[in-house]
Amino acid sequence: KNIVIIGAGILGASAAYHLAKAGKNVTVIDRFDKGQATDAAAGIICPWISQRRNKAWYNMVKNGAKYYPTLIDQLEADGETETGYNRVGAISLHKDKEKLEKMAERAIKRRDEAPEIGEVTILSPEKTKELFPVLSDDYGSVHVSGGAKVNGRALRNALKNAAKKHGAQFLEGDAGLEVKDNQVTSVTLGEERVEADLFIVTGGAWAQEIFLGLGLKFEVVPQKAQIVHLEIDTKKTKDWPVVMPPNNQYILSFDDGRIVVGATHEDDAGFDARVTAGGMNEILSKALEIAPSLSEGTILETRVGFRPFTPGFLPIIGKLPNHDNVLIANGLGASGLTSGPFLGAELARLAMREQTVLDISNYDVAGAIRPLG
Ligand code: FAD
Known part of the structure; x- marks a missing residue:
């Protein structure tokens, strides 16, 4: 089974790492837009004293902070010691x-x-x-x-390097979804085309344009x-x-x-x-x-x-409605360094049809998507 990931910020890089490590055939395409959130972020991992009352949000960031030490150990075992986490x-x-x-x-x-x-x-x-x-x-x-603190750029690089060691391939450029008979079948990259069985879109603030070709408005700002x-x-x-x-x-x-x-x-x-x-x-x-x-x-x-940011300032994760082979996660907002590595692992679990830690119905993709027009 071939998997293509569009976007290699913290989310895409983490999903790629976890999938490659599990032996999946992964290709990641990233455009490295000016202003990639992960690249600019120097972050705090300390979600517990926040006054925000949204339970779904808190559950996500809590799990995110908890996952860090385990992830850092895994990366170190893969020879990646410059993780930027302390x-x-x-x-x-x-x-x-x-x-x-x-x-x-x-x-x-x-x-x-x-x-x-x-x-x-x-x-x-x-x-x-x-x-x-x-x-x-x-x-x-x-x-x-x-x-804790974490350097987003360093952690992203460590995840990408470790993913490469497990066989993931990274390509540079502008990726688009290609549809045949209402089914996403491949990703376009300039003149090239990458066929796959499963597509994961982690395009951050730019993800809206990726879905326009499918006649969908994805509400991310x-x-x-x-x-x-x-x-x-x-x-x-x-x-x-x-x-x-x-x-x-x-x-x-x-x-x-x-x-x-x-x-x-x-x-x-x-x-x-x-x-x-x-x-x-x-x-x-x-x-x-x-x-x-x-x-x-x-x-x-x-x-x-x-x-x-997605509607309600709440991250989303799951399948694209009517497209079973397209997974999305987005809307990580101001706490994406905290939740991103964990949510990337959740994306990998979804892709492999494994049980997720979160009840993903609390982060429904459908709430952020509507038909164009
Ligand atoms: P991004 O990192 O933006 O990555 C998206 C990638 O997708 C980009 O590289 C883009 O080029 C690519 N892409 C998009 N469309 C396409 C396409 N069509 N083809 C190819 N590639 C495409 N979080 C915390 O937890 N604690 C903090 O203290 C903290 N501080 C922050 C400080 C700053 C200054 C910023 C900007 C953010 C901060 N955050 C913090 C939030 C966190 O950085 C973000 O929530 C997180 O990095 C978002 O990750 P992402 O992978 O979803 O998106």
């Missing part, structure tokens, strides 16, 4: 002690069903600053020892995110925890003094991949309020990515 813990900041107590309570309550949360501790402003020395003196925090990488003088930053400030931004560190701050949430920018003055202003002013000494940092690079 379970350094997370600190969620607030000036208000009561808010911190509520946050800790929420995390501790959720720990019964998610022991991977680890230790939950309220820290004084002094202790908080010891863990992340560039912060201002004003914030206490809740420390969650199971929190891009949300633009700009993000900034700085370098500071302190170089031993690798093991600093992830910082979640009370605003909707975050600060995280990688090796050698690299600090990542971001990101914007721009709903009306379409696929405009420019770095803008307004975007930089928003990110830097919010970051410097939390961590004033970052103002001495060198700007190393800026990245832009498009988070894919």
Whole structure:
């Protein structure tokens, strides 16, 4: 059985890895659009203190965070050690002690069903600053020892490399679905055609156009995110925890003094991949309020990515209606680094007709698709 995957962000790369590892014949086609979400993202894996109440969403991200250590072990066994994943813990900041107590309570309550949360501790402003020395003196925090950070680009590359070791083939270019007698039979790639029995579409924010040829409107929209990488003088930053400030931004560190701050949430920018003055202003002013000494940092690079959102801000996964041989997953939004590797494994299970961990009827594809016209 031949399987073609369109799109190699975190979702497509993970699905490819799991399928290739299970011995399937996999071809992946990726166009590497400017603004691939996975490539721009530097991410936090700490879904447990979110205030979002949607149960289906929480169940997905919870499973996503839980799956990471297992996946990283598998990749290491395949010789991929540069996964960009580091379970350094997370600190969620607030000036208000009561808010911190509520946050800790929420995390501790959720720990019964998610022991991977680890230790939950309220820290004084002094202790908080010891863990992340560039912060201002004003914030206490809740420390969650199971929190982690991941570099989207590094993890995607590790998944692709490991998939290749298991025989997956990667092609570059613009892929389209080809239909004969109401059946998807192959994927076009320029003048070429790749025939297959099963098709998996993981095209992120760009996936809408893939279904137009089938007379379907797939409701996915891009949300633009700009993000900034700085370098500071302190170089031993690798093991600093992830910082979640009370605003909707975050600060995280990688090796050698690299600090990542971001990101914007721009709903009306379409696929405009420019770095803008307004975007930089928003990110830097919010970051410097939390961590004033970052103002001495060198700007190393800026990245832009498009988070894919489906209706209700809820991811979807499953079969394309009326097309049993086309699987889709999309809409990972702002938490796709957390859920993506796990959801890729779920896609692989669907493709192999195995039982999924999630009840996928909670993420129904039909809700995001309607006939054109
Ligand atoms: P993408 O990574 O966008 O990949 C889709 C791929 O499909 C692209 O390469 C595209 O070129 C390709 N494609 C589309 N159409 C075609 C076609 N016709 N032919 C060939 N190829 C095609 N998540 C977290 O959990 N924590 C975080 O802290 C976090 N921070 C983020 C910060 C930023 C700046 C951004 C942008 C995102 C962040 N996210 C975070 C969200 C996460 O990155 C995304 O949800 C996730 O990467 C989406 O993955 P994807 O594989 O669905 O899409």
